[in-house]
Amino acid sequence: MNQKGIIGIFTTDWQMSDAIKRLREKNIPVTDAVTPFPAHGIMKQLGKESRLPFFSLAAGTGTIILVFAFLYYIAVIDYPIIYGGKPFFAFPTFVIIIYMLTILLTFILTVLAFQARTGLFPGKEIDDPVHRAGDERYIGGMTDDRFMVALGGEEGLSGEMHESASTILRESGAKEILEIKRS
Amino acid sequence: MEDSFKIPAKSKLLGWILAGVGGIAVIAGFMTDPSRMWAGILLNNFYFLSLALGAVFFISLQYVTDSQWSAMFRQIPGAMMLYVPVALIVMIAMAGGMGWIYEWARPEIARQDALIAHKSPYLNIPFFYLRLLVIFGAWLALIAALRKFFLREDAEGGLHWFRKSKHYSMIFIFVFGVTFSVASFDWIMSIDAHWFSTIFGISAIMSSLYYAVAVIILLVIGLNRLGYLRALNEYHLNDFGRYLFRLSMVWGFLWFMQYLIIWYANIPETTFYYYYRMGEPFTALFYANIIINWAIPFVVLMSDTLGRKKAVLLPMCLLLLAGFYINLYLQIMPGSIGELNFGFIEIGSFAGFAGIFLLLVMKGLSGASLIPVNHPYLQKSLHHHI
Known part of the structure; x- marks a missing residue:
């Protein structure tokens, strides 16, 4: 179990959407994207649909x-x-x-x-892809000016996927790339 | 980059045929029933003038709001505005038909009718034409300026002409709000000189934008079929569909606002307007007006998936063009001739004006490059996605 999840943090929505597009072309599963405002088209890029x-x-x-x-x-x-x-x-x-x-x-x-x-209500505990994976770190700015793409989620990514995912994130202009530690 | 628009021979022929049919219809109309013909000319002229000015209003809105998605379509409304000088010529020619349409323009009625006599300091022919010339002067000056900026921007580039266009767009929106209200009061509402509605002006303004957007969509889809505007994608169409959807709500809201206030007050001085229009022979048109202009676009375009399909937008826009005719028909005909006529004269004269409009639009499009090559937002618009 040394598979790890990975988090890319961007400062613009178009860099994030570019990264998501390229990741999905490589068939790397994107668990979630967190944005401070409703970014149009992200749902569709993630292959999810809102009802x-x-x-x-x-x-x-x-x-x-x-x-x-x-x-x-x-x-x-x-x-x-x-x-x-x-x-x-x-x-x-x-x-x-x-x-x-x-x-x-x-x-x-x-x-x-x-x-x-x-499941959002007052007093709710922190629940983002990082914490769901069992990592206790707190990543700031998610409701402010940061755009986060989470890969691997609970299952983690295999070795080569992990490699190409971090390359794509870096090339798309991610400001920070974090590895999710598994507890 | 795409090359400039060449007028297809077929469309040009179609334009001339329509104009020819219109000429025959107008002559036939004057021989058989002049009052019907004058009312028809007023209707058709106001119809296409609304489309032309609505198109300028559309461009102005795009400039003022710094809209990026619509930058590549600027030439199309820019060509539609070329109809305005024709409208001036027709309105001046209307001097011959004032008495046929406007009750207040007949001296014997203006003397006998106390209410019209009271309104005569405003509603008299010299002042009517003075207002008309001032209004058209303002429109023509602004349109000439905007067209010059667009052409210079295409030729020279740089942000200077963009900033000027934006500045003049602000002026246009303000001027348009005032002048088009006055114009619709003068030309359309004064047909029923005993009646008044303060919301009439804003209704006319929003209608002009609503149906102009429909015509812009038709032209965009048509040009795309001819092989131009290849960058057109579903997101552009989605935005156009949203425009129509929102404007259908605005149209319905304004229509109901006018109706509700008159219905609620229940004063004979104002209710007679609706009494004539809801009774025979206009009953069917009265309800068709609401269904076509509000109910159908509202229900169909509510869904984003439907509203971005050419197969939905194309028939919807054609339906709205018929809807605009019905809308104006109900505003003009019951008061001026008071009977329901729809035959060769109406269809033919509409075809004639449509032909002239089509020829002018094609001429305007062929004059400049079809895509505003130096527009600062062009790249954003070509690759528009949401």
């Missing part, structure tokens, strides 16, 4: 129906009152409330779903 948009769509559709039912209950069933000569069921007045509440609730539900799915 969050579909959740948003479902939440939005559900919210439209829910808010409509809520307004219909208020205006027609529970407290029917004539104002401005309008009928009880005055759809145009509903539209803006449906529009606004749909945006608000869809946003909140999507954020909550994201937090639940990624």
